[in-house]
Amino acid sequence: MNRPYHLWLIPLLPLAGFLINGLLGKRLPKFLVTTVALLAPLAAFGVVLNAAFLTLTPMELRSWNGPGPIPRLVSVPYLESFGTWINIGALHIDFSFVLDQLSLVMLLVVTGVGFLIHIYSVGYMKEDAGYARYFSYLNLFLFFMTTLVLAGNALVMFVGWEGVGLASYLLIGFWFSKTSAADAGKKAFIVNRIGDVGFLIGMFLLLANFGTLTFSEIAAKLAANPGWTGGVLTAIALCLLLGATGKSAQLPLYIWLPDAMEGPTPVSALIHAATMVTAGVYMIARNHVLFDHSPFALNTVAIIGAATALFAATIALVQTDIKRVLAYSTISQLGYMFLGCGVAAYSAAVFHLMTHAFFKALLFLAAGSVIHGLSGQQDLRKMGGLRKKMPITFWTMTMGVIAIAGIPPFAGFFSKDAILYSAFQQGSLGKVLYFVGLVTAALTAFYMFRLWYLTFTGESRDPHSHPHESPWSMLGPLVILAVLSIGGGWIGIDRFGSFLSAVTGPTIDPATAPGGKSLDIGLSVVAVAVALIGWFVAHLFYGKKTQRPAELAAALPAGYKLLANKYYVDEFYGATVIKPLMATSTYLLGWFVDKAILGGAAWLLGGIATFAGALLQRWQSGNLRSYAAWLAAGAAAVLLFVVVPWSTVWPVSLDFVWKVAGH
Amino acid sequence: MSPFLSQEVPLSWYLLLSALLFTLGVVGFLIKRNLITVFMSIELMLNGVNLSFVTFAHQWHAVKGQIFVFFVMMVAAAEAAVGLAIIIAVFRARATLAVDRIDLMKL
Numbered sequence: 226m227n228r229p230y231h232l233w234l235i236p237l238l239p240l241a242g243f244l245i246n247g248l249l250g251k252r253l254p255k256f257l258v259t260t261v262a263l264l265a266p267l268a269a270f271g272v273v274l275n276a277a278f279l280t281l282t283p284m285e286l287r288s289w290n291g292p293g294p295i296p297r298l299v300s301v302p303y304l305e306s307f308g309t310w311i312n313i314g315a316l317h318i319d320f321s322f323v324l325d326q327l328s329l330v331m332l333l334v335v336t337g338v339g340f341l342i343h344i345y346s347v348g349y350m351k352e353d354a355g356y357a358r359y360f361s362y363l364n365l366f367l368f369f370m371t372t373l374v375l376a377g378n379a380l381v382m383f384v385g386w387e388g389v390g391l392a393s394y395l396l397i398g399f400w401f402s403k404t405s406a407a408d409a410g411k412k413a414f415i416v417n418r419i420g421d422v423g424f425l426i427g428m429f430l431l432l433a434n435f436g437t438l439t440f441s442e443i444a445a446k447l448a449a450n451p452g453w454t455g456g457v458l459t460a461i462a463l464c465l466l467l468g469a470t471g472k473s474a475q476l477p478l479y480i481w482l483p484d485a486m487e488g489p490t491p492v493s494a495l496i497h498a499a500t501m502v503t504a505g506v507y508m509i510a511r512n513h514v515l516f517d518h519s520p521f522a523l524n525t526v527a528i529i530g531a532a533t534a535l536f537a538a539t540i541a542l543v544q545t546d547i548k549r550v551l552a553y554s555t556i557s558q559l560g561y562m563f564l565g566c567g568v569a570a571y572s573a574a575v576f577h578l579m580t581h582a583f584f585k586a587l588l589f590l591a592a593g594s595v596i597h598g599l600s601g602q603q604d605l606r607k608m609g610g611l612r613k614k615m616p617i618t619f620w621t622m623t624m625g626v627i628a629i630a631g632i633p634p635f636a637g638f639f640s641k642d643a644i645l646y647s648a649f650q651q652g653s654l655g656k657v658l659y660f661v662g663l664v665t666a667a668l669t670a671f672y673m674f675r676l677w678y679l680t681f682t683g684e685s686r687d688p689h690s691h692p693h694e695s696p697w698s699m700l701g702p703l704v705i706l707a708v709l710s711i712g713g714g715w716i717g718i719d720r721f722g723s724f725l726s727a728v729t730g731p732t733i734d735p736a737t738a739p740g741g742k743s744l745d746i747g748l749s750v751v752a753v754a755v756a757l758i759g760w761f762v763a764h765l766f767y768g769k770k771t772q773r774p775a776e777l778a779a780a781l782p783a784g785y786k787l788l789a790n791k792y793y794v795d796e797f798y799g800a801t802v803i804k805p806l807m808a809t810s811t812y813l814l815g816w817f818v819d820k821a822i823l824g825g826a827a828w829l830l831g832g833i834a835t836f837a838g839a840l841l842q843r844w845q846s847g848n849l850r851s852y853a854a855w856l857a858a859g860a861a862a863v864l865l866f867v868v869v870p871w872s873t874v875w876p877v878s879l880d881f882v883w884k885v886a887g888h
Numbered sequence: 889m890s891p892f893l894s895q896e897v898p899l900s901w902y903l904l905l906s907a908l909l910f911t912l913g914v915v916g917f918l919i920k921r922n923l924i925t926v927f928m929s930i931e932l933m934l935n936g937v938n939l940s941f942v943t944f945a946h947q948w949h950a951v952k953g954q955i956f957v958f959f960v961m962m963v964a965a966a967e968a969a970v971g972l973a974i975i976i977a978v979f980r981a982r983a984t985l986a987v988d989r990i991d992l993m994k995l
């Protein structure tokens with residue numbers, strides 16, 4: 226029995242939703258727009274679930290049948306090719322989709338969480354004038370994201386990669402009449418372009434050295450040459466890493482993500498927390514054989530990840546905008562995923578990607594619910610006391626906060642623990658990075674509980690606010706995501722890792738490694754202790770109304786200012802990149818090249834023509850007899866030229882001139 | 889046939905006459921101010937050329953030259969029709985035929 230997966234349906238259903246709502250949305254009644262917008266991701270999710278069922282069934286059979294060959298319904302990786310896309314000489318690229326364990330996990334997250342956020346958006350965007358436009362963009366995003374995930378080669382992935390960037394740009398700048406939103410959209414787009422240059426160059430290098438962009442062929446070629454390490458592979462891996470840092474908001478290209486919070490909150494949840502920003506992690510996991518052959522690139526990934534995790538977590542400590550805290554937290558958690566990739570624990574990274582998608586989407590949606598309930602208020606300093614007013618939002622967000630803080634048995638604990646454990650195994654560099662990750666875990670617990678205390682406990686700090694609980698279209702997804710945030714990690718890294726091992730290679734299993742189990746438990750205890758310390762400190766600072774935060778800020782004014790201004794990175798980029806670029810564009814390119822050289826040349830040519838015209842115009846006297854005289858004079862001149870034997874008058878033959886001229 | 893007539897007129901005489909007619913046409917074209925006279929000068933030039941065509945055709949026993957003359961006459965007839973129509977139209981519009989004053993094309 227070989228039931229096909231119909232992978233093509235997964236991206237095409239959201240595309241249909243995009244086309245219908247994008248072209249006709251304004252004329253359709255609202256409930257029809259909603260139906261189309263929700264049906265598209267739901268149907269896509271259904272196709273993915275079908276695929277998951279087909280893939281997972283043999284695993285069930287294994288436990289039933291005992292030893293012996295396992296009957297498989299459909300074997301993965303399952304390839305669906307839609308014909309040749311590019312065929313020039315040796316270059317041959319198919320438009321193909323591949324379903325394997327890795328893309329299956331990603332698809333479940335993307336379409337599942339995506340569908341929940343679509344439901345939530347119905348409540349959140351109900352009053353917005355651009356309702357249909359919003360949902361068409363959201364469906365467009367799902368189209369490109371599923372294309373990215375399903376891609377069988379790097380070029381198809383790049384199509385999705387650029388497409389999600391476009392959808393991200395459109396949705397960040399959704400309220401484009403607001404200058405800050407339009408600017409944030411441009412910033413995201415431009416910073417991503419820098420990363421995309423890396424991705425492109427990486428692809429060119431792949432083509433030059435492998436002659437193919439198909440992931441499976443690259444892996445096969447590398448498997449045939451196990452001794453091939455470093456050199457050009459490092460170059461390729463670093464180029465791809467640059468692309469990943471752009472999309473996944475890592476150092477040094479993370480700056481666009483905090484600004485991306487200008488978009489509607491469900492967008493921040495879907496694109497800028499749960500799915501799109503994890504594309505970089507997915508891309509590294511997908512190309513992990515390249516990274517495996519380049520220890521230097523792997524170490525770079527790990528260091529960038531750990532550094533970003535710590536860096537973003539420290540900024541999140543003092544942010545006062547609820548969405549910005551979550552944005553920096555997202556950057557920090559993505560840093561964990563990069564750290565996981567960098568220590569070759571790809572399955573742990575993808576595991577964290579999945580749990581993070583659950584709890585971070587939950588946190589963003591809950592924050593959106595808070596903002597919705599407070600009629601647009603995003604400032605933590607003006608919240609407080611919402612526990613009684615918004616009980617369901619409160620409880621679901623609590624689940625998310627505990628999950629991200631890494632306290633068992635919530636989802637975040639398991640995945641973070643898996644990454645930290647893998648880092649600890651990787652020699653002395655790994656131990657340092659493990660320590661950085663541990664500090665980050667404490668900071669994470671601190672700033673998340675700070676947000677939690679400031680939002681929900683105490684008394685309301687804004688006398689004008691009239692908070693109200695959100696409608697069930699918003700609370701429903703919150704509850705589902707809260708359940709996933711609690712139970713999403715129970716599958717365990719060993720089972721998750723063995724499921725992914727066909728794609729990401731074998732993982733270190735704490736249960737089988739010598740002394741692994743006790744080390745694992747020891748590290749877990751440390752991680753939990755650290756998280757609890759973070760919580761405790763947050764409780765001391767924000768649990769009751771105290772002056773402690775203000776006192777600390779006053780005691781360390783320089784440090785506080787540095788953090789509050791986000792290490793002045795935006796200013797630094799402004800001074801070192803943007804200003805020189807602007808100056809070059811304005812003065813060198815604008816004034817010198819454009820105005821002086823090009824404008825001057827055009828002016829000169831035009832001037833010569835005008836001047837010649839002004840002279841020649843006198844010839845056109847309009848007087849018939851003067852024309853006739855010129856005509857006669859011309860005829861006489863021609864006659865003179867033909868009749869007079871010039872070679873005797875001037876003894877240089879025309880042939881001679883012809884030859885001198887080089888013919 | 890009388891001996892006088894049997895004596896052929898030399899070729900150069902015809903050509904001289906032809907050149908004379910043509911030059912008269914050119915000079916008339918350049919110096920006359922009346923549009924109709926200018927027009928007639930053009931006809932004179934054409935006929936000067938026609939004469940040399942016929943002369944050479946007779947001299948070289950080539951019929952092509954004579955055919956050319958017919959073409960020129962045909963074109964001249966057409967030109968006369970169109971040209972006279974234009975002249976009448978110009979006269980109606982401007983009440984003058986002095987070429988120096990027909991200068992609307994001048995900037």
